[in-house]
Amino acid sequence: MSETVKKFFYVNRKAPYGTIFAQEALEVVLIGAAFDQDVSLGFLDDGVYQLVKGQDTKDLGVKNFSPTFRALGDYDVTKLFVEKESLDERGLSADDLDEIMYEDEDDDWAEKPSIRIVSRAEMADIMADQDVVLSF
Amino acid sequence: MSETVKKFFYVNRKAPYGTIFAQEALEVVLIGAAFDQDVSLGFLDDGVYQLVKGQDTKDLGVKNFSPTFRALGDYDVTKLFVEKESLDERGLSADDLDEIMYEDEDDDWAEKPSIRIVSRAEMADIMADQDVVLSF
Amino acid sequence: MSTLHTVNKSPFSTQSLLSCLNHAKDGDTILMIEDGVYGAAKGTGLGDALAARGGAVSLCVLASDMEARGLEASRLIDGVTPVDYAGFVEMVVNNDRTQSWL
Amino acid sequence: MSTLHTVNKSPFSTQSLLSCLNHAKDGDTILMIEDGVYGAAKGTGLGDALAARGGAVSLCVLASDMEARGLEASRLIDGVTPVDYAGFVEMVVNNDRTQSWL
Amino acid sequence: MKIGVVVSAGPYTHESSDTAYNFVKAAIAAGHEVPRVFFYHDGVNVGTRLSVPPQDDRNIQVNWSALAKEHGTDLVICIAAAQRRGLLDENEAQRQGKDADNIAEGFRISGLGQLIEMGIQTDRLVTFGE
Amino acid sequence: MKIGVVVSAGPYTHESSDTAYNFVKAAIAAGHEVPRVFFYHDGVNVGTRLSVPPQDDRNIQVNWSALAKEHGTDLVICIAAAQRRGLLDENEAQRQGKDADNIAEGFRISGLGQLIEMGIQTDRLVTFGE
Numbered sequence: 001m002s003e004t005v006k007k008f009f010y011v012n013r014k015a016p017y018g019t020i021f022a023q024e025a026l027e028v029v030l031i032g033a034a035f036d037q038d039v040s041l042g043f044l045d046d047g048v049y050q051l052v053k054g055q056d057t058k059d060l061g062v063k064n065f066s067p068t069f070r071a072l073g074d075y076d077v078t079k080l081f082v083e084k085e086s087l088d089e090r091g092l093s094a095d096d097l098d099e100i101m102y103e104d105e106d107d108d109w110a111e112k113p114s115i116r117i118v119s120r121a122e123m124a125d126i127m128a129d130q131d132v133v134l135s136f
Numbered sequence: 137m138s139e140t141v142k143k144f145f146y147v148n149r150k151a152p153y154g155t156i157f158a159q160e161a162l163e164v165v166l167i168g169a170a171f172d173q174d175v176s177l178g179f180l181d182d183g184v185y186q187l188v189k190g191q192d193t194k195d196l197g198v199k200n201f202s203p204t205f206r207a208l209g210d211y212d213v214t215k216l217f218v219e220k221e222s223l224d225e226r227g228l229s230a231d232d233l234d235e236i237m238y239e240d241e242d243d244d245w246a247e248k249p250s251i252r253i254v255s256r257a258e259m260a261d262i263m264a265d266q267d268v269v270l271s272f
Numbered sequence: 273m274s275t276l277h278t279v280n281k282s283p284f285s286t287q288s289l290l291s292c293l294n295h296a297k298d299g300d301t302i303l304m305i306e307d308g309v310y311g312a313a314k315g316t317g318l319g320d321a322l323a324a325r326g327g328a329v330s331l332c333v334l335a336s337d338m339e340a341r342g343l344e345a346s347r348l349i350d351g352v353t354p355v356d357y358a359g360f361v362e363m364v365v366n367n368d369r370t371q372s373w374l
Numbered sequence: 375m376s377t378l379h380t381v382n383k384s385p386f387s388t389q390s391l392l393s394c395l396n397h398a399k400d401g402d403t404i405l406m407i408e409d410g411v412y413g414a415a416k417g418t419g420l421g422d423a424l425a426a427r428g429g430a431v432s433l434c435v436l437a438s439d440m441e442a443r444g445l446e447a448s449r450l451i452d453g454v455t456p457v458d459y460a461g462f463v464e465m466v467v468n469n470d471r472t473q474s475w476l
Numbered sequence: 477m478k479i480g481v482v483v484s485a486g487p488y489t490h491e492s493s494d495t496a497y498n499f500v501k502a503a504i505a506a507g508h509e510v511p512r513v514f515f516y517h518d519g520v521n522v523g524t525r526l527s528v529p530p531q532d533d534r535n536i537q538v539n540w541s542a543l544a545k546e547h548g549t550d551l552v553i554c555i556a557a558a559q560r561r562g563l564l565d566e567n568e569a570q571r572q573g574k575d576a577d578n579i580a581e582g583f584r585i586s587g588l589g590q591l592i593e594m595g596i597q598t599d600r601l602v603t604f605g606e
Numbered sequence: 607m608k609i610g611v612v613v614s615a616g617p618y619t620h621e622s623s624d625t626a627y628n629f630v631k632a633a634i635a636a637g638h639e640v641p642r643v644f645f646y647h648d649g650v651n652v653g654t655r656l657s658v659p660p661q662d663d664r665n666i667q668v669n670w671s672a673l674a675k676e677h678g679t680d681l682v683i684c685i686a687a688a689q690r691r692g693l694l695d696e697n698e699a700q701r702q703g704k705d706a707d708n709i710a711e712g713f714r715i716s717g718l719g720q721l722i723e724m725g726i727q728t729d730r731l732v733t734f735g736e
Contacts, residue, residue, distance in 0.1 A: 004726055006725065006726055021647065024646065024647055028646075031719055031721075032722045034719070035722045035723075035726065037722070037726065132725040132726075132731050134612070134721075134725070134733065135735065
């Protein structure tokens with residue numbers, strides 16, 4: 001691997017299942033985790049729907065990939081930024097989202113939430129602080 | 137061919153070139169013209185952009201299919217309904233569209249315009265009067 | 273003479289549901305499928321526009337697409353009915369034509 | 375530190391341009407390409423929203439995509455600059471990152 | 477009742493071909509006839525036999541081929557759309573000088589006239605697309 | 607400067623692969639380096655050698671293959687995305703028990719790691735998609 005550590009940002013703006021972009025974005029995140037870069041995920045616009053709890057695809061006949069988000073902590077992917085305005089516009093709140101936790105190795109492995117609700121202005125600041133932006 | 141004459145309606149809601157839907161819709165219209173059905177085309181939402189005059193794809197490197205609309209009269213496809221509200225929202229007027237004419241065999245081959253600007257309510261009435269609706 | 277309209281896009285990313293609402297006539301049915309099911313959730317500005325047509329137009333949503341997305345029946349706009357695929361087929365049969373708002 | 379934003383969808387069918395405008399920072403550049411070029415036309419409600427950011431954010435449009443669609447330079451919102459592919463490349467190089475609003 | 481179906485989005489990428497498949501199964505189960513499904517635009521890619529989805533995912537092509545076998549549904553892939561996108565049967569491959577073909581069992585390639593004919597001969601037509 | 611490019615929409619259906627091609631040509635003409643183009647989602651379909659566009663249209667695959675030959679650009683097709691969509695090289699076809707492959711000259715199939723690596727090793731990354 002390379003010595004450089006870059007800030008990688010995954011932009012998730014699409015709902016799950018209607019199109020494959022959310023699922024294939026997650027596949028990139030999982031592979032990318034092995035490269036020891038500084039990884040963040042942004043969920044805005046319809047992307048916030050990816051994290052809604054209670055997804056059940058049994059009747060639809062496609063794979064439910066939402067549990068994979070809960071495994072991201074094991075891959076040291078612990079920064080999931082969710083835009084508050086995007087939730088509001090869709091009648092959603094933080095309580096409607098899956099609980100996604102990670103163990104903080106710098107804080108005696110304390111369990112902490114990976115999801116951080118941020119304002120639109122904060123999301124814009126986060127985006128403006130990245131080296132590589134991958135859009136889905 | 138069949139003896140039945142059905143009302144076929146082609147719904148064009150997408151802009152040209154960004155996606156292939158407009159072009160492949162036109163390919164269906166051309167083939168469909170051979171079946172002697174009662175054919176109408178509806179242009180609404182971004183579909184109105186398909187008829188904008190002055191399209192020049194030389195630098196883009198893709199085929200300019202807008203002249204094909206002008207040939208539709210030769211295939212007896214003479215009813216192109218364009219929604220006025222869709223034009224208005226896009227800052228367009230009937231003057232911005234290509235001139236598409238046909239020769240009316242029931243009126244001594246008089247040249248008449250194929251494009252008919254209709255209101256949203258009229259478009260809804262036209263849609264509600266069809267047998268087969270093909271959406272692009 | 274009535275029309276079944278299907279809408280398969282999220283109303284928060286595209287204009288399809290809005291355009292469908294603008295063209296549906298009294299007595300028609302609107303079925304929200306795929307990402308279109310998000311249009312059936314209450315508590316949004318769009319929900320009000322949809323609910324306003326709820327008397328004149330039948331509003332339905334495909335249950336398996338709701339469940340996949342974690343959209344619970346309790347969150348639906350009043351008057352929106354979840355249907356299964358058998359119900360979808362019935363609606364296609366019982367209306368004179370189907371128009372897909374892609 | 376600045377960002378080049380590309381928008382390739384019509385603002386009349388999707389929310390991409392609006393979302394881009396909501397996240398672009400002063401000093402950034404927005405380049406409208408493909409069906410995104412329709413966002414650069416004046417005389418629409420959206421055009422006003424775009425023009426309002428025109429001072430703080432550089433607004434550009436890809437010329438070959440304009441020409442393909444019959445969008446003439448005279449119809450552009452004041453302050454929107456047509457660029458060719460060489461200009462597109464320059465913008466990618468001169469900004470620190472590129473974000474595509476798909 | 478006779479119901480015609482159009483699939484106009486690519487498999488896996490868009491949900492449309494899944495929705496169409498579930499719809500067709502339900503229509504047949506309800507006693508209706510689905511004489512033909514017409515694949516257009518990226519929908520033609522549903523008919524490739526070279527796709528290998530993950531083991532824990534559905535196989536869209538295999539599902540459609542099985543449906544065609546069981547119920548005799550005519551799965552027609554538009555030739556013009558297929559040529560652009562690289563979906564060929566043996567005849568087309570030969571005619572175009574290509575060294576391979578990729579169409580799956582139960583699908584056939586034909587012209588857009590089959591779509592219009594389906595519109596004329598069925599009582600209802602439903603489009604599933606992008 | 608080194609510029610990485612991602613193509614994530616299918617050929618002909620969306621303009622993205624054309625835009626990406628024009629962009630890469632312009633970048634190289636301006637003296638920049640485009641070491642790799644990564645094809646993801648439906649973008650993998652750009653790499654099929656079985657496509658036969660109309661005579662009066664551009665041939666997207668042939669254009670990309672020629673660009674790779676002339677400038678040594680590494681055209682990488684994502685293996686996971688390609689398997690779902692039926693885009694295979696000879697090795698993959700054998701491994702999956704398929705009787706044909708369809709990848710075009712100048713393209714190669716590899717993993718998503720190549721995308722991340724491209725992000726690390728280039729100065730800029732631009733995505734063209736649906």
